[in-house]
Amino acid sequence: MIESAIQQPPRVSLTTQRVSIKGRLRDVTALRVDDVVVTLREGIITVGTVFDAYWLQRTTLPDLPRLIEQLRIAEARPDLLIHTQRVPDTTPRFDYFFDWDNVAAVPISTHEHWMQRQISAASRRNVRMSEKKGVVVQARAFDEQYIRGIMAIANESPVRAGRRYWHYGKDFATVEAEQGTYRDRSTFLGAYVGDEQVGYLKLVWDADTAAIMQIVSKMGHRDRRPNNALLSEAVRLCAQRGVRHLLYERFVYGKKDDSSLTRFKRENGFVRMDVPRYYVPLTVKGRLALRIGLHKSVKERLPQWATAPLIAFRDRWLTRRFAQK
Numbered sequence: 001m002i003e004s005a006i007q008q009p010p011r012v013s014l015t016t017q018r019v020s021i022k023g024r025l026r027d028v029t030a031l032r033v034d035d036v037v038v039t040l041r042e043g044i045i046t047v048g049t050v051f052d053a054y055w056l057q058r059t060t061l062p063d064l065p066r067l068i069e070q071l072r073i074a075e076a077r078p079d080l081l082i083h084t085q086r087v088p089d090t091t092p093r094f095d096y097f098f099d100w101d102n103v104a105a106v107p108i109s110t111h112e113h114w115m116q117r118q119i120s121a122a123s124r125r126n127v128r129m130s131e132k133k134g135v136v137v138q139a140r141a142f143d144e145q146y147i148r149g150i151m152a153i154a155n156e157s158p159v160r161a162g163r164r165y166w167h168y169g170k171d172f173a174t175v176e177a178e179q180g181t182y183r184d185r186s187t188f189l190g191a192y193v194g195d196e197q198v199g200y201l202k203l204v205w206d207a208d209t210a211a212i213m214q215i216v217s218k219m220g221h222r223d224r225r226p227n228n229a230l231l232s233e234a235v236r237l238c239a240q241r242g243v244r245h246l247l248y249e250r251f252v253y254g255k256k257d258d259s260s261l262t263r264f265k266r267e268n269g270f271v272r273m274d275v276p277r278y279y280v281p282l283t284v285k286g287r288l289a290l291r292i293g294l295h296k297s298v299k300e301r302l303p304q305w306a307t308a309p310l311i312a313f314r315d316r317w318l319t320r321r322f323a324q325k
Contacts, residue, residue, distance in 0.1 A: 011032075011033070011034050012031055012032070012033050012070060012071075012074040012076075013031070013032045014029070014030075014031060014032075014076050015029075015030050015031070015032050015037070016028065016029060016030060017030040017037050017039050017051055019039060019051070020178065022166055023165075023166020023167055024166070025174070025177070025178070028040065028041070029042070030051065031048070031071070031074065031076060031077075031078075033062075033067060033070050033071065033074070034062075034070070036050060036062045036067060037050070037051040038050055038051065038067075038071070038078070038081070039051045040078055044289070044294060045078075045079040045080055045285055045286060045289045045294060046078040046079045046080070047078055047079070047080050047081075047082060047295075048071070048077075048078030048080070048081045048082070048282075049081070049082050049083070050062060050067075050083060053083065053084065053086075054084075054086075054211070054249075055181070055182060055204060055211065055213070057185075057206050057207070058086055058089075058206055058207065058209075059207070061086070064083055064094055064278070065094065067081075068081060068280055068282070071282055072282055077282045077283065078282060078283075078286070079281065079282060079283045079285045079286035079289060080279060080280065080281055080282065080286040080289060080290065080295055081278075081279075081280040081282060082277065082278065082279055082280075082295075083277070083278045083280070084101050084275055084276070084277040084278070085275045085276050085277075085278075086209075086275065087103050087105055087209060087245055087247060087273050087275060088208070088209070088244060088245060088273075089275070090273055090274065090275050090276075092276040093276075094276075094278060096278045096279070096280050097278065097279050097280070097290060098276040098277055098278045098279065099276075099277055099279075100274045100275070100276065100277065101250075101274070101275050101276070101277040102250055102251050102252055102272050102273065102274050102275070103247055103249070103250060103251065103272075103273045103274075103275055104247065104248045104249060104250060104251035104265045104270040104271075104272065104273075105245045105246065105247050105248075105251075105270060105271060105273045106118065106235060106238075106245065106246040106248075106268075106269045106270050106271070107244070107245060107271070108235065108238045108239055108243055108244055108245060108246055109239070110239050111232070111235055111236040111239045114235045114239075114269050115127070115232075118269035119267060119268050119269045120266075120267040120268075122267060123228060123267045123268050123269075126225040126228040127225070127228045127229060127232045129224070129225055129228075130224055130225040130226060130228050130229035130232075131229065133193075133223070133224040133225075134193050134194070134224070135191050135192070135193060135198070135199075135221075135224050135225070135226050135229045136191070136192050136193075137189055137190070137191050137192075137229050137230055137232075137233040138189070138190055138192065139187055139188065139189055139190075139237075140188050140189070140190045141188070142179070142180055142183050142186075142188050144172075146188060146190060146197070146200070147172060147175055147176050147179065148172075149190060149197030149200065150175055150179055150197075150200055150216075151170070151172065151175055152197065152218075153197070153198070153199065153200065153216055153217065153218050154167040154168055154169075154170065154175070154216070155168060155169060156218055156219055156220065157219060160219070161260065161261075179202065179214065181213075182204050182213075185204060185205045185206075186202055186203060186204050186205070186213075187202075187203045187205070187237060188200065188201075188202055188203075189201040189202075189203065189230055189233055189234065191217060191226035191229055191230050193221060193224065198217055198218045198221040198224065198226050199215075199216065199217030199218065199221070199226035199227060199229075199230055200214065200215070200216060200217075200230070201214065201215040201230040201231070201233075201234055202214045202215075203234055203237065205241070205243075208242075208243060208244045208245070209243060209244065209245045209246070209247055210234070210237075210238050210241075210243050210245075210246050210247065211246075211247040211248070211249075212234065212246070212247065212248045212249075215227055215230055215231070215248075217230070227264075228268070231268050234246060235269070245273075248265060248270060251265060251266075251270060251271070251272040251273075252272065279295045
């Protein structure tokens with residue numbers, strides 16, 4: 001284990017933090033440990049996670065052993081702390097219990113290499129088709145016009161890919177607040193057909209990685225393949241900046257190893273990179289929960305054969321429900 005001595009008494013205080021839960025902003029209980037915010041999810045056990053750890057710059061992430069020692073002596077500590085290493089740091093660095101999480105990443109060299117060697121033939125055709133059908137991708141300011149374009153895309157339908165779309169029907173102030181995070185180190189791309197914004201992609205930069213926070217396009221322009229055009233421009237910008245990996249959240253979600261989203265990522269050059277996700281018990285209850293497997297959610301514990309029919313039923317029900325409106 002990597003040891004880290006506390007050089008001065010920790011400053012731990014109880015606070016609240018606004019987070020997005022199923023597309024809605026809510027205030028949750030949190031602990032502020034020096035400059036780090038640890039959000040708390042209460043249930044059978046209280047689970048702590050570093051707020052927005054996936055989006056923070058790697059240089060600003062807390063020293064994990066020090067954070068753990070500070071939390072251990074805090075009165076309102078969680079039962080369990082969960083923390084995931086960040087790409088490209090894929091080798092386990094700490095002697096805590098962990099299992100493997102996964103990230104979708106495009107290894108970046110040049111845009112030409114991505115086009116010719118990393119994506120499928122179908123994706124190459126889609127990128128070229130998008131250009132032929134008049135899709136133009138541009139970096140835009142995060143201003144009222146761009147935000148209105150996001151809203152028009154989000155309000156096209158309350159259902160996407162068989163699931164209720166969380167961003168449908170939100171007002172301007174909410175969309176501005178949710179989409180405008182980390183804007184000082186973000187690039188906002190828009191896909192346009194004439195003057196109409198038909199897609200958008202938000203790219204958040206770090207030192208040697210960039211992460212896609214949102215990529216959404218209008219279903220009515222699906223035949224123009226705006227998402228492929230947006231991805232192509234994102235890869236081009238990463239290559240220009242010398243970024244080593246373009247990230248897009250998980251490659252596999254839960255046990256769905258061949259979902260439509262996973263197929264889309266695979267065909268567009270993303271590969272699976274496994275990273276350690278640590279589970280550190282901070283109380284007796286946390287140690288017991290880890291021992292009997294309560295550190296994972298119910299969804300993670302259920303086998304795919306049990307969840308697949310329920311997901312399919314939900315998708316069909318939502319599609320029928322909103323098609324009748």
